[in-house]
Amino acid sequence: MRKWLVMMSMMILIMLPAPADAQQVERSMVEPKGEVIWEVPMPFKKVAITFDDGPHPVYTPQILQILKYYDAKATFFLTGERIERFPDLVKREVKEGHEIGNHSFTHPNFSSLSLRDIEKEISTTEELLLQFQPGTRPKLFRPPGGELSMPVLGLMKEMDLLPILWSWHQDPKDWAGSSSEAISAHVLENIHNGDIILLHDSGGNRKETVKALETILSALTEKGYQFVTVQELMETDPVFGF
Template sequence: MVSVVQHSGQVWAQDDNRPYHFGFKKSKDGKLPSIAEEGFMGILQKHGAIFLGDTEKKELYLTFDNGYENGYTAQLLNVLKDKKVPAAFFVTGHYVKDQPELVKRMAEEGHIIGNHSWSHPDMSSISASRMKDELDKVKVEIAKLTPQSEVKYLRPPRGIFSDQMLGVSQNIGYTSVFWSVAYRDWDTKKQHGWNYAYQQVMAQLHPGAVILLHSVSQDNAEAMGKIIDDARSQGYEFKSLDQMQLKQYR
């Protein structure tokens, strides 16, 4: 079913609003990850969403989701500053209101602050006007705290999206950022030690990787320095999303 959506005076056609939960076949033994069997590769490509960077170059893009603070973001920022590594932090409304000093620090130290929505809803199930409101609220609060007046990157909450949702967000200026390296790190009751986090990330590294980590994880904070050092020892370079020159889908 195709519907017509009007927003901000513009009209465009969107396909049906069926929800997708982002998933991918993980990289293993040096093979590249894949979304070819997930049923949504064409939708991501259509809207310029990010899954992979250039898989011919040993580049890594480090991203964090910040829904709430658990005491480890400052430690992560210390490591990134010491190692001179750029990252993108996707913040919610709760985070930006609760942790203004950390948000300021992210910007001061050269990191990208991305939009993770105001209240973390399933964005495939809400209207275009509510979606814009969710994103605008976060953008306004970021602009109050930092010189970053433009917020260009969005990570859909819970990785749930639709063709329509990606189309609406793209139309108002966002690039949706998914990921090609991840593991179950968000459960604070199931932390397994820094070496577990290290092994999970390092086993999945591949050229052009977009790494998703959650800042609530103690394991991630304690493993971050070694992950960076050992990735670099393998010839990888950490880059900002703003430096991504090629998006790939496979």
């Protein structure tokens, strides 16, 4: 049945235009219905720290060690090509209670791809993720660069995936080579209950991210914050919960 649905979806996608010139989603139209998640405002001191582009053989283990020390859970949005290269790190993430999500296979620019190619990027990675959580189909997807057009959102619905972005005030730009001081200051100065924080454990030198993570967890722990997965964050709200 699933194969038949995928084949039908592919036939539809072939007839659809490429998303390069497509309108980007309007937050005010999709967020209230829970179609795309940026954050989950709440009265509780809970936040979700997310890591994109991994796993990485150097930085991911360091990040996992820090998370373990602070009894913090995180969500890792993984690329398929790196899952294939470092499966033991994915196993460790799952074993230590963290959440894994889909971040495409090669981290391409979606605006340059057809919907058919985008579907392949996502479904290939989905099959890889299933190996680490048999029987539990990954539901969370983060588009590369946060780029999400209306046609791509339609594809997400067809594939029963939930796009997860991040709080607009919680992108400390660690991907741009910011210092650990700048990264941690940005997160701490803008913290709100229910934030989804964007960090990266791969895609470049992440030494500063690792240092910043220690500072962030230490400071927010003192303030009484809990660090949960994105799914756990959403479960506190009836609009966003599964």
